[in-house]
Amino acid sequence: MQKWEHKSVYVYYKTTKKDMFGSPKEGYWVxxxxxxxxxxxDGLDAMGNGGWELAAVQQEYESYGGTSGGWHYLPHFYIxxxxxx
Numbered sequence: 001m002q003k004w005e006h007k008s009v010y011v012y013y014k015t016t017k018k019d020m021f022g023s024p025k026e027g028y029w030v031x032x033x034x035x036x037x038x039x040x041x042d043g044l045d046a047m048g049n050g051g052w053e054l055a056a057v058q059q060e061y062e063s064y065g066g067t068s069g070g071w072h073y074l075p076h077f078y079i080x081x082x083x084x085x
Contacts, residue, residue, distance in 0.1 A: 052080035
């Protein structure tokens with residue numbers, strides 16, 4: 001049976017500019033790997049170059065009281081795997 005090594009990385013939206021209501025207007029996705037931040041695509045490339053393949057994506061749960069307009073960018077955990085050994 002194949003044994004796997006797993007790694008979880010944190011992915012979040014970094015807001016660089018907000019609209020007049022405080023909602024994100026501009027920004028980009030960031031992937032944190034072993035405590036180091038990467039632009040999202042660069043993070044995917046780094047994981048792929050290390051032999052990791054994406055196995056699952058788990059969105060963080062966030063609860064809002066009431067209703068709120070605008071976009072909400074919730075963080076995710078990306079779970080990667082590669083053969084152990």
